[in-house]
């Protein structure tokens with residue numbers, strides 16, 4: 346399987362990366378996040394998070410949304426990446442790498458930052474990310490963040 350940005354594909358099963366927010370079925374994307382699994386998202390909050398981001402990327406297979414990612418960027422120095430998620434049936438096919446490349450290229454920051462879902466650090470290390478020694482976060486729900494393995 347090969348992902349190509351904004352090029353329609355004739356071959357069955359091929360994945361298309363798109364950027365158009367108005368085309369997204371947000372309930373279907375909630376389902377992708379649930380099955381990834383990255384938890385249950387409120388569709389309105391999920392949509393607003395993507396709409397308020399600097400760049401977004403959506404993966405479609407045979408017209409169905411199967412993955413996404415988004416980034417905040419000052420388009421000069423820093424890009425911060427969030428919500429990279431793929432449905433289980435398209436994981437391990439190169440799409441995660443393709444979405445990351447698409448976001449980083451279009452966001453344009455010199456440095457990129459993210460926090461990985463616990464256990465997914467090796468994927469990002471494979472793409473060139475390194476653990477930061479001084480990264481810190483203030484989560485809205487500190488207990489939940491600790492229980493999910495994001496903080497000590």
Ligand SMILES: CC(C)(COP(=O)(O)OP(=O)(O)OC[C@H]1O[C@@H](n2cnc3c(N)ncnc32)[C@H](O)[C@@H]1OP(=O)(O)O)[C@@H](O)C(=O)NCCC(=O)NCCS
Pocket residue numbers: 381382383428429430431432435436437438439440441442443460461462464465466467468471
């Ligand atoms: C994590 C995730 C985004 C990775 O995307 P993917 O499409 O499955 O990964 P890719 O096929 O693009 O892998 C790209 C490379 O990373 C490697 N890789 C993928 N997952 C890996 C892992 N968990 N550990 C180490 N390497 C990994 C692949 O072997 C591949 O290497 P290669 O290009 O040298 O052959 C995807 O599996 C996913 O959505 N998982 C569930 C949701 C999630 O945890 N998202 C991350 C939130 S931070």
